Amino acid sequence: HHEAIMLGHGSGGAMTAELIQRVFLKYFHSDGLQQKNDAANLAIPDNIHRIAVTTDSHIVTPLFFPGGDIGRLAVCGTVNDLLTAGATPKWLSAAFILEEGLPIAVLEQILESMKKSAEEAQVEIVTGDTKVVERGKGDGIFINTTGIGYIAENFQPGGEKAAPGDAVILSGTIGDHGMAVLCARGELGIRADISSDAAPLNEIVRNLQPFARSVHVLRDPTRGGLSTTLNEIANQSQVGIELDEKSIPISKEVNAVCEMLGFDPYTTANEGKMIIIVPDEIKQDVLLAIRRSKYGENAAIIGRVFPNHSPIVLLQTNLGTHRILDPLPGELLPRIC
Amino acid sequence: HHEAIMLGHGSGGAMTAELIQRVFLKYFHSDGLQQKNDAANLAIPDNIHRIAVTTDSHIVTPLFFPGGDIGRLAVCGTVNDLLTAGATPKWLSAAFILEEGLPIAVLEQILESMKKSAEEAQVEIVTGDTKVVERGKGDGIFINTTGIGYIAENFQPGGEKAAPGDAVILSGTIGDHGMAVLCARGELGIRADISSDAAPLNEIVRNLQPFARSVHVLRDPTRGGLSTTLNEIANQSQVGIELDEKSIPISKEVNAVCEMLGFDPYTTANEGKMIIIVPDEIKQDVLLAIRRSKYGENAAIIGRVFPNHSPIVLLQTNLGTHRILDPLPGELLPRIC
Ligand SMILES: Nc1ncnc2c1ncn2[C@@H]1O[C@H](COP(=O)(O)OP(=O)(O)OP(=O)(O)O)[C@@H](O)[C@H]1O
């Protein structure tokens, strides 16, 4: 009963088995893991003909920050990517790269958070892996989650489906995650009351089901923020997107910290937000559906899609001028997720 | 056009997009990736009612060794875990944690190897992720692959299905991977002509299909080697397993290096071997089917399952004595896969 991770915990032998049994399986329960085989054997219902598959590794630093931690991120990030396909998230794999010396108590705190987030998101962790690297060859813990969800025939949004005239809806405020992690690093000597938005957005997407065929695009503006994600969509659909600055939800605190430090909230990461693109005719109904969903209370219509010979994202500023919103070029905030 | 990985390649912005487009997508082609959405949208055939799901992160050092490299391992390891479920491997996710400073040329060499291994194993990489950690917070490259395969109703082996009287077959020699990586480290000043066995075992499992319902257990003896894996099976099935030392395939070189360095070949890792447990009546037919498969030429019947009140793995040695084969306790060779 060790207090910290040792190289032997990655041997694949008795120490690994004991760590899995005594620590990981204390938090993870599922039929897939219960089978104790090298691959989980999972049933697909007869009415399911398509699945969504997505993967993300998580390397955030620090491991804990206001509003979340690496475990919550690892679950929610993958769940939200499944939701962007209109899918119902079902199963996650969870693979851990642990650094020698990681306190088991820290690991358990992260697992507890993964367990809670997975319950909230109604997904099961069905298979796992545990590797250990020597001190100084990793950074505490890296977590990969890969997700599988069921796709319904009538609900298959995609980045290529934005059409001129469509409305662009955002499910809430921008910049919270990036600024929360930045402040948590403490390097800048800033104390701000900012929490990460890390959250699973199942309910928002579930409440879009009545509009299924009309939901053109769903995408979560994570690394690279709103600007980068909208540029990706503009590129895939070969359209222009125009945003109205005054309609874009942002908290006072995030705005203040961004201004003070020279960060752009439009390229700052979010971990609990969704961009929803739908035909103009239904935008008000869709907005209401989102607003009555958990994590969708602050949703707003933030812009529209217009025809353009080259993809572009424009911001109509509060001053009435236009600004081009470019994708984030390189790294401003490394290891944000 | 950078020559080495920079933090900006993990931003999720333009530098990440360029790295994916110019480097990763040069090697990976699939419908899933072609969609350019956050999750791949994949069709499941009407006759498929179950899928296998498995995950492994790969942290091997050195990145290249005789017979393989981290890329080949990452593909084959996950493919073989799918095969242990009797599944037909179909799709992989691939998630990369790159250390700042990794030469792009090294990355490309690894991707080329993944591409070739995926072609050989007939799997497609359908979704990916790219993260970057600062110099000294990783070790060149870590790769997670998560795999999905189709399961046929009549072919569902499991570690819990070993039955007294069953024969234990091994698809080839033991210890090659572990000793190849150890020698490649060069720390021990040993030069041996040992190559890793890293390989996808699709053909072996395909050739078992005529015996489908009778294949009780399939498992790949990776970390922890033959001893650890057989102990897992003995535990799951609550049986004893007895091996006959003289029938267990091992190369002269591996045997010599193990003796010289005091390693036990029975707990040394393999990356291209399968344990196959079937009823005694069909063992010769199964053995022939395996021997005419790629990577199965040296297959042998190595032992049998017997009833026992507690799980145990016994070795009848060349000297006629019995030795208990225990699981590997802790770490002898860290970062072997
Ligand atoms: N961190 C974890 N949490 C939950 N289950 C885990 C974890 N790590 C491994 N497992 C489960 O333990 C079992 C053994 O995993 P292990 O990684 O040893 O198998 P493997 O992938 O076949 O071997 P290797 O990793 O050496 O290739 C599997 O059922 C796996 O899903």
Ligand SMILES: Nc1ncnc2c1ncn2[C@@H]1O[C@H](COP(=O)(O)OP(=O)(O)OP(=O)(O)O)[C@@H](O)[C@H]1O
């Ligand atoms: N190394 C890679 N090889 C191939 N495709 C990749 C790779 N990394 C990412 N991709 C693909 O690029 C697209 C964008 O991936 P990205 O990771 O930026 O999306 P995301 O997971 O939604 O964002 P985030 O990682 O910030 O949560 C996806 O289609 C993904 O499959």
Ligand SMILES: [Mg+2]
């Ligand atoms: Mg993501």
Ligand SMILES: [Mg+2]
């Ligand atoms: Mg996403």
Ligand SMILES: [Mg+2]
């Ligand atoms: Mg594993």
Ligand SMILES: [Mg+2]
């Ligand atoms: Mg494995």
Ligand SMILES: [Mg+2]
């Ligand atoms: Mg295995």
Ligand SMILES: [Mg+2]
């Ligand atoms: Mg990603």
